[in-house]
Amino acid sequence: MKPPNKALLCTIFLLFLAACAPPDNLLPTQEVYIPPTLAVSPLPLLTPTPSLPAATPTPDCTPNLTYLEDLTLPDGSVVAPADELDKRWLVRNSGTCNWDSGYTLRLIAGPDMGADPVQALYPARTGAEAAIRIVYTAPQEPGIYRSAWQAHDPQGNPFGDPIFIEIVVQ
Numbered sequence: 001m002k003p004p005n006k007a008l009l010c011t012i013f014l015l016f017l018a019a020c021a022p023p024d025n026l027l028p029t030q031e032v033y034i035p036p037t038l039a040v041s042p043l044p045l046l047t048p049t050p051s052l053p054a055a056t057p058t059p060d061c062t063p064n065l066t067y068l069e070d071l072t073l074p075d076g077s078v079v080a081p082a083d084e085l086d087k088r089w090l091v092r093n094s095g096t097c098n099w100d101s102g103y104t105l106r107l108i109a110g111p112d113m114g115a116d117p118v119q120a121l122y123p124a125r126t127g128a129e130a131a132i133r134i135v136y137t138a139p140q141e142p143g144i145y146r147s148a149w150q151a152h153d154p155q156g157n158p159f160g161d162p163i164f165i166e167i168v169v170q
Contacts, residue, residue, distance in 0.1 A: 063103070064095030065151045065160025071131060075166040085136040087165045093124040095159070102154030105132060108162060110147040113137055121151055132163065142169050
């Protein structure tokens with residue numbers, strides 16, 4: 001048998017390789033894809049529209065004081081001249097405001113009987129009960145004395161039930 005022709009084998013081999021090659025449209029190209037430059041104008045800034053409602057402040061609270069009972073010295077108590085009187089009332093903070101250092105109890109009628117006419121109102125959360133205490137000195141002269149007080153908010157506005165002491169000096 002005669003050895004195969006080398007030229008013929010090379011030709012067959014090259015034809016075989018050509019048959020295995022992918023079609024031209026699948027071959028990679030030498031071109032590199034470069035995206036077009038974007039000529040985009042800057043995004044507009046968002047500004048609030050005047051048609052939106054403005055934010056509303058938190059509604060104010062409503063102060064209130066409800067008188068519950070006298071804890072000491074019921075009305076008409078008979079006392080001696082110049083006696084020290086320790087008067088206490090039970091009240092409820094029946095409003096929606098917590099009483100803090102800005103809330104006061106102020107004399108609104110009658111003699112102060114030695115008490116400061118502006119008293120700190122007991123700090124109390126809304127719905128809480130509190131005892132209010134004022135120390136008085138009974139007047140020297142015999143008679144009926146009544147001293148009335150009312151709570152005031154930090155702006156000086158009176159609110160709630162007035163409370164009072166009513167004594168008889170003999």
